[in-house]
Amino acid sequence: MDTAKYALQIKLPSEDQQIEELLASIVEMVKQREQLALETSFGRTVSRLTEAKTLTFYRLKSSKKEISAVPVLHFINSEIASQQEPGTRAFPLSDNPELAEQLSKSNVADMFQGTAKREKNLILPLRGANAELSGYCQIGNARNDANTRQALSMLLEFYQHFLSLLDDNERDNLTGLLNRKTLTAQITRVLRTLQNRHRRTSDKSAGNYCLAMFDIDHFKRVNDTFGHIYGDEVLLLFANLMRGSFRENDHLFRYGGEEFVALLNNIDIRQAQIVLDRFRAKVDNYCFPQVGRVTASTGVALIRENELPAESINRADLALYFAKEHGRNQVCAYEELVAQGLLAE
The missing domain is CATH 3.30.450.40 (GAF domain)
Incomplete structure (x- = not known):
């Protein structure tokens, strides 16, 4: 052979x-x-x-x-x-x-x-x-x-x-953060992760995810007073502050205009509020060139496994709207607002 x-x-x-x-x-x-x-x-x-x-x-x-x-x-x-x-x-x-x-x-x-x-x-x-x-x-x-x-x-x-x-x-061309059209896909991935994880354990609190929405307060005033070049710089610096404040496995988005989103991994709502308020204070204490002091309002909500991505976004947006209507420069959690009777479920 x-x-x-x-x-x-x-x-x-x-x-x-x-x-x-x-x-x-x-x-x-x-x-x-x-x-x-x-x-x-x-x-x-x-x-x-x-x-x-x-x-x-x-x-x-x-x-x-x-x-x-x-x-x-x-x-x-x-x-x-x-x-x-x-x-x-x-x-x-x-x-x-x-x-x-x-x-x-x-x-x-x-x-x-x-x-x-x-x-x-x-x-x-x-x-x-x-x-x-x-x-x-x-x-x-x-x-x-x-x-x-x-x-x-x-x-x-x-x-x-x-x-x-x-x-x-x-990616968003200005800030380099993830753009709005990728947000739904990311939330869908999180929902799939939650569903798979909860099939293996009866603990529904294991591995929570939170969605936070940010809105720069009085941003139109910044553009009207200082011009769009400085307005764009505020957006860019705000994005940089986000990068330096959240974890590598958190996902950061520019949602549109002066609105931003953070998808926070493996965190409960109380921990998320602490992290988000720390970021709020960081923005408040930062001196933006020419513009000076800038603040941001934040709404946050838990992502629930048996819902559509739009529902998670809507609940975080409702909390954000409440924060802006009741003083700005603060963090409001949807679940906490509902528990206090300030928002209807």
Whole structure:
């Protein structure tokens, strides 16, 4: 028997199958219209392609002091893990100069870690809009031959181009926050998460989500007094204050005009009020160039699993309207207003 010929015969179907699986994964990625869903699909595809034991998605978050790497997704054997592994907490990038150096490269990079430097990981730098570094994937115990690295490079380029298109489609041009048309899709995703979670547990309070709506007080006066250029600057700075006040896994939107929205993950209504009032005070104490003091009113409501996205938005909007009609520069919660008899259910 010609063993070489036989080996070739049994190898080809395996390669064909691998190509088919890769193409199917790419098709699945193209279907995604939301960044987290795209990251999930990409992570699963890379895990399968490299036969990785672990894969962790990190996003880079900038502050005045430093850039931090924040873990947002973790895979074990191509499946999303329910919990992060030890050591996958957020950390300043300055703590790991070797990683920072690898992220400056545009292609797949190797990084050794562990006390004896025996554990070899693959690092995939991720670039979003304007080719700016937005995060990275760290792949552990993966296949690392030349063909796999070439496929990874091609897949990475495809992912980054698609992410850039997605980013352009779902971001507000002025502030860079998510735009209004993506809000319904995000709330729908939350409702699906709540429904799935509550099927597995009888605790209906587990993993609450809140929707907060903000309205900059007397914004028309700002435009009329100082002009639209300074009005736009107020909107931009307000968005920046939002980015610096909420968590990486919270979703921030410009709803339209001077209205903004925050979708707060895994938080109850009382905790949300504390966080939102802290943000209200931050805005109140900020000195906006030329304009000076600016305040904002906020309405917040719990997202209920058996309702439409428009109903969640409406309840938060009712609380916001109450806040504006009763003094402005305050946070009002729909559930609290109903309990006090100030709003009818």
